[in-house]
Amino acid sequence: MTKDLRVGIVGFGWMGQVHARALSRLLQHYPDAPLRPRLVAVADNAPDDRTKRAAAAYGFEHQLTDWRELVTHPEVDLVCVTGPNFIHRDVAVEAAKAGKHLWVEKPAGRDSGETAEIVAAVEAAGVQAAAGFNYRNVPAVERAKQIVASGRIGTVEHTIVRFLADYSADPDAALSWRFQNQLSGSGVLGDLVSHAADLLRYVVTDIDEIVVDRATFIAQRRAAVPGAMHYEKGTGAVGDVENEDYVNALFRLVDGSRGILESSRTAVGEQNTYGIEVHGTQGALAWDFRRMNELRVCSGADYLNSFYTTEYAGPGDGELSAFQPGTNNPIGFDDLKVIEARRLVESVATGMPVGATIHDALRAAQAVDAMITSSDERKWVSL
Numbered sequence: 001m002t003k004d005l006r007v008g009i010v011g012f013g014w015m016g017q018v019h020a021r022a023l024s025r026l027l028q029h030y031p032d033a034p035l036r037p038r039l040v041a042v043a044d045n046a047p048d049d050r051t052k053r054a055a056a057a058y059g060f061e062h063q064l065t066d067w068r069e070l071v072t073h074p075e076v077d078l079v080c081v082t083g084p085n086f087i088h089r090d091v092a093v094e095a096a097k098a099g100k101h102l103w104v105e106k107p108a109g110r111d112s113g114e115t116a117e118i119v120a121a122v123e124a125a126g127v128q129a130a131a132g133f134n135y136r137n138v139p140a141v142e143r144a145k146q147i148v149a150s151g152r153i154g155t156v157e158h159t160i161v162r163f164l165a166d167y168s169a170d171p172d173a174a175l176s177w178r179f180q181n182q183l184s185g186s187g188v189l190g191d192l193v194s195h196a197a198d199l200l201r202y203v204v205t206d207i208d209e210i211v212v213d214r215a216t217f218i219a220q221r222r223a224a225v226p227g228a229m230h231y232e233k234g235t236g237a238v239g240d241v242e243n244e245d246y247v248n249a250l251f252r253l254v255d256g257s258r259g260i261l262e263s264s265r266t267a268v269g270e271q272n273t274y275g276i277e278v279h280g281t282q283g284a285l286a287w288d289f290r291r292m293n294e295l296r297v298c299s300g301a302d303y304l305n306s307f308y309t310t311e312y313a314g315p316g317d318g319e320l321s322a323f324q325p326g327t328n329n330p331i332g333f334d335d336l337k338v339i340e341a342r343r344l345v346e347s348v349a350t351g352m353p354v355g356a357t358i359h360d361a362l363r364a365a366q367a368v369d370a371m372i373t374s375s376d377e378r379k380w381v382s383l
Contacts, residue, residue, distance in 0.1 A: 008070040012082075023037035051065070079095040086177065092104050092118045128357075131357055134336040137355075140287055148278055153278065155257075158257055160276070174223065181243050187265065198360060201364075247261070249374075285298070323338075370383050
């Protein structure tokens with residue numbers, strides 16, 4: 001009989017609900033999974049009865065308002081850390097000390113120092129810890145990684161990574177915790193660039209050196225009501241936005257190739273324009289999250305006047321066959337989190353890390369810190 005993996009979730013906003021759905025669906029897509037997730041406890045102190053709705057919709061057995069009760073709960077084996085950035089380090093460290101496995105959303109800590117504290121706690125406890133870098137789980141991205149590694153597009157010369165969004169484009173949107181450094185750690189860097197850095201590292205290789213410019217386009221916003229999201233209108237006093245809306249960077253990778261990274265949270269007209277282009281000596285490839293199941297590839301042609309063709313991810317790419325029977329039956333965002341859940345469950349069952357881990361989160365956090373240093377000191381920074 002499959003053994004239960006008893007789960008507690010800290011924070012039940014959108015991402016907490018995504019984790020709950022992913023864990024609930026795991027055996028539907030992976031009937032051979034070595035452990036069966038069971039949603040035992042949820043902790044959230046939002047003033048709108050989220051925990052009651054969580055119990056009704058997902059069957060949580062215990063509804064708590066204090067995360068400290070959850071991370072030490074004797075019936076919890078795995079803690080999902082999906083609350084705001086400022087609680088990530090404290091929750092994750094205490095959960096690891098209590099012998100709980102972790103699934104931590106990015107950024108794991110508000111900076112690399114906090115993330116390193118989580119890593120140390122995880123290593124000391126000997127538990128498994130997954131990080132929420134879902135874009136690397138896209139089947140077309142898995143194919144892109146294989147193409148680059150195979151040499152099909154030759155030696156990589158340069159890469160472009162763009163993560164553009166409009167979620168903070170409205171100047172009347174509330175001054176939520178995301179805009180305050182003590183609570184968030186950074187702006188678009190921690191929120192989107194941490195994903196971009198992981199995607200770059202996963203598909204191509206690590207950053208060696210980087211030079212960065214940052215900008216805050218909306219300098220002030222009205223305060224949020226307690227528990228409000230950054231999508232809601234601000235109604236309180238005007239306050240300063242303390243972190244960046246926009247980042248652009250030039251980088252050198254450890255393989256000697258070059259590249260550009262650009263990210264914005266105030267880009268009107270852009271919704272989840274997340275993607276990567278890799279240009280090599282004999283071809284190129286490009287992936288865009290908005291067309292998640294497609295990979296544009298240029299290879300095997302002449303150097304001049306070559307063109308891209310579209311390749312569709314199929315059952316042989318990544319984990320697509322666990323969700324769809326054939327090519328061009330696309331999967332969605334929530335499916336990527338089911339893949340994360342599958343890899344974490346395997347990690348817990350075998351004691352060997354599978355998929356993105358807290359160590360990957362530390363590498364991303366170190367890249368973000370280097371970008372902040374570069375921008376502040378107006379210089380190239382080595383990682």
